Amino acid sequence: MSTASTRLPEGRYGRSSDERSDRRLRIAAIVMGSLLAAAVGWFAWDYVGGTEISAQVITFQANDTAVQVHLEVHKDAGTDGYCTLRSQAADGSEVGRADFHFDGSATRIDKVVTLRTTARGTTAELLGCHSG
Numbered sequence: 001m002s003t004a005s006t007r008l009p010e011g012r013y014g015r016s017s018d019e020r021s022d023r024r025l026r027i028a029a030i031v032m033g034s035l036l037a038a039a040v041g042w043f044a045w046d047y048v049g050g051t052e053i054s055a056q057v058i059t060f061q062a063n064d065t066a067v068q069v070h071l072e073v074h075k076d077a078g079t080d081g082y083c084t085l086r087s088q089a090a091d092g093s094e095v096g097r098a099d100f101h102f103d104g105s106a107t108r109i110d111k112v113v114t115l116r117t118t119a120r121g122t123t124a125e126l127l128g129c130h131s132g
Contacts, residue, residue, distance in 0.1 A: 053081040053102065053129040058110075060124035062087070066096075066114050067121045073102050073109040073129070081131040085113070087121030095119045097127075 058070040067087045080103040087096040096117035102109055
């Protein structure tokens with residue numbers, strides 16, 4: 001018997017197991033790719049458009065018990081929120097941390113806030129701002 005006579009006619013008895021496996025892998029790859037694209041899109045939207053309050057430290061002055069921080073805050077009109085500041089000593093230890101609240105209809109706020117410290121602070125670091 002030759003090998004040509006023992007082969008089944010192609011396409012007559014359905015798909016081979018290799019074809020079924022390839023199709024399942026292709027479907028799984030499409031589903032996983034779609035989920036990954038949706039997650040990346042959601043994170044990008046949240047990062048770009050989700051922030052309603054942002055701020056930056058303009059200047060700061062430190063003494064033994066407090067740090068005076070000049071903040072410039074940008075927010076949506078009517079949005080309430082807060083920004084978290086911290087100060088560190090020369091050795092890197094944290095000597096002060098506080099939340100400062102901002103509300104009202106103004107979209108740009110220049111404000112000098114006082115961050116009380118347990119020792120002389122050498123930095124004024126903005127950790128972040130959040131609405132709510």
